[in-house]
Amino acid sequence: MAQATERAVLVVSHGSPSHPVSQEIAMRDLACRFRALLPGREVRAVTLAARTVLPKVVAGLEDPILCPWFMSDGWFVRTHLPNRLAEAGLSRWVSTPPLGLMPGLGELMTARLQVRLDQLGWAPEQTTVILAAHGSPSSAKPREATEAAAKALARRGGFKAIHPCYVDEPPAIRDIARRSGQAIVLPFFAARAGHVTGDLPEELAAAAFDGPVLDPVGVWPETTALALAAITHLQRASAA
Incomplete structure (x- = not known):
């Protein structure tokens, strides 16, 4: 009780x-x-x-x-x-x-990515992480949070590269996905809603990206x- x-x-x-x-x-x-x-x-x-x-x-x-x-x-x-x-x-x-912005989120994302890479048989040092997020044309806060997450991944994961990209500001998701080579998408979103179910797949399709996409962080x-x-x-x- x-x-x-x-x-x-x-x-x-x-x-x-x-x-x-x-x-x-x-x-x-x-x-x-x-x-x-x-x-x-x-x-x-x-x-x-x-x-x-x-x-x-x-x-x-x-x-x-x-x-x-x-x-x-x-x-x-x-x-x-x-x-x-x-x-x-x-x-x-x-x-x-x-x-x-919760403490420990970097470790959690790194662990999630590593599990999926192990399933794929991919080495982190040969894999780019596409950190897809919302962004905002009117506020720096969404970008700052996404970039902080990217830095946390860079400190822990040993990945080839981590590229933040956005629905509502540059760099666009399609532009990053188009030139990322062996890559995995980590949706930096709180829910499986319109940006994750609509905008993200549309952007990836526009880039002809057919790599793995994780569930959004919040689920x-x-x-x-x-x-x-x-x-x-x-x-x-x-x-x-």
Whole structure:
């Protein structure tokens, strides 16, 4: 049973305005993955895209631990998310870093890549990692988070090269994929939504790229354990 001092956990993602229901279902599945690691703990999960759902999900919560299921700490995490939570009636919370900036993510990505390369029989030093991400023409934060992830991979993986590339800013995914040779794509996204299911395959098809593509970071089973470490650290720091 959870102790009284343990805060509830609230996981919030961007969601998909054009397909809100599918991403709400994905968030319910994500909440189940968290509950499996936090037996007895209250865990709620929601997207910002389903506007009428957020007030219902946060109702009754008091000072939860917020886990932003985003890849950077840009405008959505720093401004829009706090505003939406306040509008929904949540007055206090403490927050972990967003998923894309959580400690240990570099090690997790390296391990995931190594498993797949072992399955393929590929040597890391002969393989380029295409780090496909969202990017933004109006903010440096998404690029900074992606480049930090690329540096973490470079320190640990021994890969031939790591090339960040983006949906919404240069370098374009198709341009990187077209000239990468033996390469594997790591989608630096929090969910399997429109950019991963639409934009990414379109960009790779335009480059005639037929190499392996991993699942997006946010849906890996190991990612919830990474987030749990950040939640536990925050819980202990708040109690000290």
